[in-house]
Amino acid sequence: MNRYVFYNFIIVSFINIMLYVPHILISFRFTGAVSSLIVGAAIGTALVYLYMSALARYPGMGFPEILKQHMPQWAVSALMLFYAAMWWFATSMVVVAYAILINRFFNPDANSAVILILLVLACGYAATRSSLTVMLVIEIGLIINAPIILFVMFKAVRSPQLNWDAIHIVANYVTQIGLYNTDWTSAERQLARTFSKTAESLLRKIQKAGVDPLGFGLRYRATHPGNGAWGKWQSVYPHVKFVVETDMKIEGTGLLK
Amino acid sequence: MIERLRLLFAEAVDLKLASLQNSGMSLEIAYIAPLCDEKKINDFIIVPFTRNEYPFKQQLDTNPEYRSVEDAAKWQELLLRGSVLLQAGSHVYSFDASRIISNEASPTQVESAIQGPQLALSEDLKNSLNLIRSMYPSPDLSVGEHTIGSISKTPIMAVFDQRRVDPTVLDNVRSKLTTIDVEMVHAVGELEKLLVGKRKHLFPTSLITERPDRITKAISQGKIVVLLKGSMFALILPATFFDFMHAAEDNYEAYWMTRFLIFLRYASIVLTITLPALYISVVSYNPELFRVQLAFSIAGSRSAVPYPSFIEVFIMLFMIEMLVEASIRLPRYIGSTATTVGGLILGQAAQQAGLVSSIMIIVTSVVAISNFVIPVNSLSFAVRFLKYPLIAISIFFGVAGVAVGLFVYITYLCNLRSFGKPYFRVFGRLRPMEGDIGQVNQK
Numbered sequence: 001m002n003r004y005v006f007y008n009f010i011i012v013s014f015i016n017i018m019l020y021v022p023h024i025l026i027s028f029r030f031t032g033a034v035s036s037l038i039v040g041a042a043i044g045t046a047l048v049y050l051y052m053s054a055l056a057r058y059p060g061m062g063f064p065e066i067l068k069q070h071m072p073q074w075a076v077s078a079l080m081l082f083y084a085a086m087w088w089f090a091t092s093m094v095v096v097a098y099a100i101l102i103n104r105f106f107n108p109d110a111n112s113a114v115i116l117i118l119l120v121l122a123c124g125y126a127a128t129r130s131s132l133t134v135m136l137v138i139e140i141g142l143i144i145n146a147p148i149i150l151f152v153m154f155k156a157v158r159s160p161q162l163n164w165d166a167i168h169i170v171a172n173y174v175t176q177i178g179l180y181n182t183d184w185t186s187a188e189r190q191l192a193r194t195f196s197k198t199a200e201s202l203l204r205k206i207q208k209a210g211v212d213p214l215g216f217g218l219r220y221r222a223t224h225p226g227n228g229a230w231g232k233w234q235s236v237y238p239h240v241k242f243v244v245e246t247d248m249k250i251e252g253t254g255l256l257k
Numbered sequence: 258m259i260e261r262l263r264l265l266f267a268e269a270v271d272l273k274l275a276s277l278q279n280s281g282m283s284l285e286i287a288y289i290a291p292l293c294d295e296k297k298i299n300d301f302i303i304v305p306f307t308r309n310e311y312p313f314k315q316q317l318d319t320n321p322e323y324r325s326v327e328d329a330a331k332w333q334e335l336l337l338r339g340s341v342l343l344q345a346g347s348h349v350y351s352f353d354a355s356r357i358i359s360n361e362a363s364p365t366q367v368e369s370a371i372q373g374p375q376l377a378l379s380e381d382l383k384n385s386l387n388l389i390r391s392m393y394p395s396p397d398l399s400v401g402e403h404t405i406g407s408i409s410k411t412p413i414m415a416v417f418d419q420r421r422v423d424p425t426v427l428d429n430v431r432s433k434l435t436t437i438d439v440e441m442v443h444a445v446g447e448l449e450k451l452l453v454g455k456r457k458h459l460f461p462t463s464l465i466t467e468r469p470d471r472i473t474k475a476i477s478q479g480k481i482v483v484l485l486k487g488s489m490f491a492l493i494l495p496a497t498f499f500d501f502m503h504a505a506e507d508n509y510e511a512y513w514m515t516r517f518l519i520f521l522r523y524a525s526i527v528l529t530i531t532l533p534a535l536y537i538s539v540v541s542y543n544p545e546l547f548r549v550q551l552a553f554s555i556a557g558s559r560s561a562v563p564y565p566s567f568i569e570v571f572i573m574l575f576m577i578e579m580l581v582e583a584s585i586r587l588p589r590y591i592g593s594t595a596t597t598v599g600g601l602i603l604g605q606a607a608q609q610a611g612l613v614s615s616i617m618i619i620v621t622s623v624v625a626i627s628n629f630v631i632p633v634n635s636l637s638f639a640v641r642f643l644k645y646p647l648i649a650i651s652i653f654f655g656v657a658g659v660a661v662g663l664f665v666y667i668t669y670l671c672n673l674r675s676f677g678k679p680y681f682r683v684f685g686r687l688r689p690m691e692g693d694i695g696q697v698n699q700k
Contacts, residue, residue: 107655129671133671139682140667140671141664
């Protein structure tokens with residue numbers, strides 16, 4: 001297998017070091033992110049291996065040519081349009097994210113749309129070259145950037161501000177498979193009803209004491225014109241009925257942060 | 258004998274095979290014309306044979322100059338050394354008519370090596386072929402002849418190694434050479450432009466050289482060499498970016514020293530392209546890139562300058578370009594004056610007048626010097642142009658713009674093809690074998 005096969009994978013790994021993947025992993029760190037790293041690596045490798053061995057049966061042919069051998073022309077065109085749209089979405093996410101990053105850290109005074117246009121023009125020029133050119137560009141880009149990225153990662157790992165205790169705690173969740181195989185909806189609904197009842201009793205207690213700390217009266221006076229609004233409110237407030245609707249969502253289980 | 262030689266040797270226009278007849282016998286004669294002294298051949302073989310005052314067969318037997326050759330495997334070696342092979346009846350004789358012009362050939366003028374061969378090609382095609390054949394004595398060397406120019410009718414020789422050459426490139430070059438339609442061709446540079454075609458390239462895609470050792474090395478790597486009558490320079494194609502960075506003496510010096518020098522050349526190319534753009538970015542756009550002390554010292558040296566940094570950069574670069582262009586054409590006697598002018602006035606006085614900062618002087622001199630580290634002239638001219646678009650983009654986008662600009666440059670370089678072969682790749686030696694990742698079919 002040619003070394004160019006691995007370059008695509010390595011370059012996407014480098015992109016994902018700073019794009020959305022760390023944020024997603026951290027927000028799910030108690031609910032299965034750690035185990036997903038391992039399971040994902042295994043499933044990903046198996047899928048890539050299947051894909052490569054399937055492609056190897058058609059030497060010298062690209063994706064559209066392979067499909068044309070087995071499907072009619074209109075189906076191939078529809079499928080290619082779908083893939084083009086899918087890849088367009090994926091890459092535009094990356095380009096927009098990098099434009100925002102450059103805007104935030106390098107050119108804070110610039111309009112991020114202008115930076116986006118610059119990136120889109122440069123990437124558009126590179127992407128419309130032939131496949132051989134793109135492969136050579138990836139190779140050269142990796143050789144230039146990989147040492148820099150690895151150096152930055154090394155400095156990050158050896159930094160004294162890295163909290164190794166937090167890493168150890170999260171690592172203990174490796175056996176947690178996550179929320180996906182448990183349905184919390186009924187628990188959520190129950191908890192929502194309980195919370196509503198508690199909130200309503202609290203509001204009634206406040207009402208009985210004759211005070212309005214939450215500011216309902218202010219809102220009433222702002223929305224009802226006229227001089228008699230305050231008097232009207234004072235007479236209405238002791239008889240108001242409170243209805244609380246709660247929407248409860250369980251974020252995760254585990255330690256309190 | 259002639260049929261056998263025709264099979265053994267590659268198709269070469271300078272290999273002369275003839276069959277002569279006189280009243281008594283018939284003679285087959287074979288020799289490589291540039292390697293032999295044709296006057297000698299005339300005096301010793303042709304004239305006695307056609308006059309036939311004494312039976313030529315007797316001359317062959319008695320004259321010690323005609324040596325009988327028993328072993329047919331020695332034929333190609335004898336021919337490539339400049340001997341003439343004669344076959345009379347069933348015996349084969351050899352006659353040494355070699356012409357050695359190495360002591361008459363002129364030394365190199367443009368590219369010189371410290372300890373390598375000092376010869377240069379000559380303006381006569383025959384002498385050039387003599388030099389090349391004596392440095393590359395192989396029967397696979399094929400020489401093809403073409404004529405270019407409707408008025409000048411300049412003869413052109415295309416030399417390559419039949420076994421190692423890339424057939425797609427060869428077809429490409431041959432078809433181009435036969436379809437060129439122009440009135441006059443006198444210099445190799447003109448021929449290069451005609452061969453490249455309609456596309457206007459910034460980078461040179463073929464190498465111009467005058468050294469036969471570089472030519473024979475290129476032939477052994479499977480490239481094609483084009484010789485032009487009246488020009489002592491030859492054209493080597495296809496050429497990659499790395500051929501231009503590789504001076505001829507890199508093969509003759511110690512290994513680590515040449516590696517270090519090659520690294521130095523690449524570093525100087527990067528410096529000469531990016532340094533003005535980085536100066537503008539660091540001074541005007543992203544001063545936080547360096548530590549505070551350096552930012553303060555840069556700002557301090559610029560305190561007297563009343564206009565933004567990019568105007569300063571344009572002024573200094575314009576002056577340096579003028580200086581470089583003028584020094585090509587200066588007469589020898591004014592040369593020292595020009596260096597004084599450049600050094601004192603442009604440097605010292607401009608800085609003291611508050612027109613430029615002292616750091617800008619350093620930047621400009623580094624840029625100018627590092628541009629000429631590149632061994633081959635044509636690439637040096639191309640690289641001189643590359644810094645201006647980067648300056649333009651750094652004015653608007655700063656350091657991020659420089660990075661995007663470098664990416665666009667790398668893409669442009671990787672997109673260039675030199676006669677079908679990729680111009681810029683990491684492992685840059687051209688390998689003409691099948692299955693190499695750079696095999697492309699079209700131009």
